[in-house]
Amino acid sequence: MILSISGVMLFGVIVFLFFRKDGLKPSHACVSVLFGFYLAGTAIAPSITAGSASLAGLLGGIKF
Secondary structure, three states: OOHHHHHHHHHHHHHHHHHHHOOOOHHHHHHHHHHHHHOOOOOHHHHHHHHHHHHHHHOOOOOO
């Protein structure tokens, strides 16, 4: 678990720095995928899934 959390923190910081530079290259996309992979293995994954489903429901309910 400690390795997983430090991996999430490391990849999170790297992804944040890549997006701050306003350019997304293939290498940046790979780091983002690795960040998601490690984040999915942590205890916060069910909360992220529930939040994403809630946001999708909210956006799906908007009528124009």
